Amino acid sequence: MNPQPDSTPAPAPVRGVAPFFAPLQREFDRALADFSGFDLSDVFGVSPRMDMREADGAVELTVELPGMTEEDIRIDLEDDLLTVSGEKKSSAETHDKGMRMVERRYGSFSRSVRLPAGVKPDGIKASLKQGVLTVTAPLVAGSGARKVAIPIKGA
Numbered sequence: 001m002n003p004q005p006d007s008t009p010a011p012a013p014v015r016g017v018a019p020f021f022a023p024l025q026r027e028f029d030r031a032l033a034d035f036s037g038f039d040l041s042d043v044f045g046v047s048p049r050m051d052m053r054e055a056d057g058a059v060e061l062t063v064e065l066p067g068m069t070e071e072d073i074r075i076d077l078e079d080d081l082l083t084v085s086g087e088k089k090s091s092a093e094t095h096d097k098g099m100r101m102v103e104r105r106y107g108s109f110s111r112s113v114r115l116p117a118g119v120k121p122d123g124i125k126a127s128l129k130q131g132v133l134t135v136t137a138p139l140v141a142g143s144g145a146r147k148v149a150i151p152i153k154g155a
Helices: 017-036 040-044
Strands: 050-055 058-064 073-078 081-088 107-114 125-129 132-138
Touching (some): 081 132
Antiparallel strands (some): 050 058
């Protein structure tokens, strides 16, 4: 008796899986950097640090972008996925043959974060001050998480 091969099709790729694994990747990168002094962002480009908090009826995202201007940065919102991207260009002085050490990082970056339900897309504002980008997304009143008990009925 020959068993029939399973002909179940492979599931379609889930959109937005990469942002789900991004926090795990960042923690792995930080642990590796702490342990060995080796930072994967040195290999893969610029990866700015980001904080997100919820307070005063809004979600606030803070991103460290030293040396960047408003023209270097792009912010996009697609559904509930907020993406901050940009490019930090090297200055002419880094190509000087007399350089003895170059530690500043240059290159493209893109960071995405999923916003909680209830964000007002038209009310999102951003500002850049002293190398810190702040994105504020107001929440619809009463849009916080709620817990409801679901009764179970017997058959």
